[in-house]
Amino acid sequence: xxxxxxxxxxxxxxxxxxxxxxxxxxxxxxxxxxxxxxxxxxxxxxxxxxxxxxxxxxxxxxxxxxxxxxxxxxxxxxxxxxxxxxxxxxxxxxxxxxxxxxxxxxxxxxxxxxxxxxxxxxxxxxxxxxxxxxxxxxxxxxxxxxxxxxxxxxxxxxxxxxxxxxxxxxxxxxxxxxxxxxxxxxxxxxxxxxxxxxxxxxxxxxxxxxxxxxxxxxxxxxxxxxxxxxxxxxxxxxxxxxxxxxxxxxxxxxxxxxxxxxxxxxxxxxxxxxxxxxxxxxxxxxxxxxxxxxxxxxxxxxxxxxxxxxxxxxxxxxxxxxxxxxxxxxxxxxxxxxxxxxxxxxxxxxxxxxxxxxxxxxxxxxxxxxxxxxxxxxxxxxxxxxxxxxxxxxxxxxxxxxxxxxxxxxxxxxxxxxxxxxxxxxxxxxxxxxxxxxxxxxxxxxxxxxxxxxxxxxxxxxxxxxxxxxxxxxxxxxxxxxxxxxxxxxxxxxxxx
Numbered sequence: 001x002x003x004x005x006x007x008x009x010x011x012x013x014x015x016x017x018x019x020x021x022x023x024x025x026x027x028x029x030x031x032x033x034x035x036x037x038x039x040x041x042x043x044x045x046x047x048x049x050x051x052x053x054x055x056x057x058x059x060x061x062x063x064x065x066x067x068x069x070x071x072x073x074x075x076x077x078x079x080x081x082x083x084x085x086x087x088x089x090x091x092x093x094x095x096x097x098x099x100x101x102x103x104x105x106x107x108x109x110x111x112x113x114x115x116x117x118x119x120x121x122x123x124x125x126x127x128x129x130x131x132x133x134x135x136x137x138x139x140x141x142x143x144x145x146x147x148x149x150x151x152x153x154x155x156x157x158x159x160x161x162x163x164x165x166x167x168x169x170x171x172x173x174x175x176x177x178x179x180x181x182x183x184x185x186x187x188x189x190x191x192x193x194x195x196x197x198x199x200x201x202x203x204x205x206x207x208x209x210x211x212x213x214x215x216x217x218x219x220x221x222x223x224x225x226x227x228x229x230x231x232x233x234x235x236x237x238x239x240x241x242x243x244x245x246x247x248x249x250x251x252x253x254x255x256x257x258x259x260x261x262x263x264x265x266x267x268x269x270x271x272x273x274x275x276x277x278x279x280x281x282x283x284x285x286x287x288x289x290x291x292x293x294x295x296x297x298x299x300x301x302x303x304x305x306x307x308x309x310x311x312x313x314x315x316x317x318x319x320x321x322x323x324x325x326x327x328x329x330x331x332x333x334x335x336x337x338x339x340x341x342x343x344x345x346x347x348x349x350x351x352x353x354x355x356x357x358x359x360x361x362x363x364x365x366x367x368x369x370x371x372x373x374x375x376x377x378x379x380x381x382x383x384x385x386x387x388x389x390x391x392x393x394x395x396x397x398x399x400x401x402x403x404x405x406x407x408x409x410x411x412x413x414x415x416x417x418x419x420x421x422x423x424x425x426x427x428x429x430x431x432x433x434x435x436x437x438x439x440x441x442x443x444x445x446x447x448x449x450x451x452x453x454x455x456x457x458x459x460x461x462x463x464x465x466x467x468x469x470x471x472x473x474x475x476x477x478x479x480x481x482x483x484x485x486x487x488x489x490x491x492x493x494x495x496x497x
Contacts, residue, residue, distance in 0.1 A: 001068055001139065002064060003035070003041040003067070003068045003069075004060070004069050004070070006028075006044045006084065007044070007046060007047065007071075008047070008080050009047050009049065009488075009490065010076065010488040011487065013487065014374060015341070015372050020188075022047050022186065022187050023194070023196045024043075025045055027128065029182075031128050033173075034132075034173055035133050036136070042064060047184075048184040048187070053084075053490045055492065065092070066092070066095060067096065069096070070098040072100050075107070075379060075403050076401055078103045079400065082116045085097060085119050086116075096139060097121050098123070099120050099124070102214075102215065106379075108152055111123065113159075121153070122154070123153075124150060125152065126164065127168050127216070129168060131149065134148045146160070149162055149164060150165040171227075175227065178195070178238075189276070191448050192243040193240075195245070196247050197235070197245075199228045199248055200220060202249060204218060204253060205319075206318040206319075207305075207307075208382060209376065209377070209379065209383075211381060211382050220253045222254065222257055225264050228261065229264055229265070229268065246276060248277065249278065251278060251279050252283040253280075253283070255283060258290050262293040262297035266293075274300045277302055277303070280305055281304050281328075282320075284332060285329040285332065286325075295337055300444050301340075302339070303341040304326065304342060304368075306368075307343060308359060309323055309362040312348075317348070326342075334440070339369045339370075340367075340369050341368070341369065342363050342369075342372065343374075344372070344373045345376050346374070346375050347375045347408060350413055351420070353414075353427075360427050360432055369438050370435060370441075375420065375421070376388075378394050378397075379403060393413075395411050396410075401488065408421040435457075
């Protein structure tokens with residue numbers, strides 16, 4: 001069969017400009033790799049075609065004439081996905097459309113009852129490799145759709161939702177596609193060519209603002225080290241790329257596994273390999289030997305979920321008291337030359353302006369190299385959403401395009417959503433100030449940091465100082481907000497809204 005797999009063009013530039021970070025969709029690459037042999041499958045990452053989404057996709061589909069089109073979307077990308085589904089139906093009325101990813105997993109019942117749901121033939125919920133493989137077999141009349149766990153399918157009276165399947169045995173999965181079956185290329189982090197891998201799936205932490213359990217349950221499953229190393233070999237030797245983003249939800253969940261994997265990577269003697277991961281503060285703080293070994297293996301940047309300095313807010317988020325662990329984790333990373341991206345969340349129910357100030361001051365005092373600051377988002381089906389709904393604190397219940405961490409969709413007991421949005425921005429400007437690359441960052445990316453320090457930052461200082469004199473703080477904020485609203489607006493898809 002001729003199959004096209006499509007990811008969305010929407011981005012959430014919380015740390016850097018929307019053009020500075022483009023990663024391939026690893027889920028689609030894994031789906032494509034784990035199909036039975038004999039299919040002609042192509043992958044399109046529309047993040048690489050943001051300027052001409054409709055023209056590019058229309059051209060590919062009209063030329064290739066796929067029989068099946070699979071789309072993957074996060075919740076905040078789903079509005080764009082709906083437009084693409086309508087576009088696809090006008091181009092190829094008879095094509096089979098399959099929707100998967102987080103939003104399909106979380107909201108399959110709501111999608112099935114919606115108007116857009118009538119245009120979709122199948123939903124794949126949760127891990128998709130086996131369900132999608134079997135669905136394609138069913139379309140070839142080699143088995144029955146009704147027998148495939150985690151698949152939803154259309155019948156006369158609407159969708160039938162098959163029971164949820166078991167978690168996959170990761171030992172059985174093939175390496176993701178990284179060849180010419182991709183129709184889009186040019187993936188990068190800043191000025192570095194990059195790729196993305198996964199070494200595990202799932203997390204055992206209790207954070208109630210996270211929706212990962214709906215995808216994998218409360219489980220942690222590592223891939224075999226041999227598979228991970230083979231994937232790195234492909235990226236390093238065949239694709240000649242040195243920067244790799246590790247998409248694991250919590251890479252350090254099992255420290256013994258991390259040590260073993262790091263030893264294996266070190267033994268490979270890769271040169272100039274840069275690995276970027278996400279990790280929890282508690283495990284990092286308690287395992288200095290692991291942090292040291294990660295540094296030796298090439299782990300140069302780590303996102304740490306600090307989340308908040310308030311013990312009450314951390315309790316609300318079911319994170320536990322991790323304030324001291326956050327400080328220690330950052331200090332250990334810096335001791336071994338690892339850059340830290342500090343993750344903070346603002347907008348918990350009891351937050352006022354002082355709490356915003358306190359959190360920024362704490363983050364700055366830790367010496368984190370850069371910040372990933374979000375506003376608390378009531379993602380569908382999460383525990384925090386229900387808590388916020390019960391307290392009547394959710395101000396935007398259904399416009400999911402704003403559910404990407406950049407927007408205030410909640411109020412607090414002390415601040416309106418608009419006040420929360422403004423104060424998070426304002427105190428970021430006042431307390432965090434201009435980004436100052438540390439020596440660690442300068443060593444990792446001399447070109448990018450030099451461009452920032454000696455070109456962009458001086459130019460932006462002039463422009464912002466001018467805007468500050470002309471518009472003031474509020475005026476500057478309103479102008480920036482207006483700009484953010486256009487980031488994921490694709491004008492060539494407007495007629496399908």
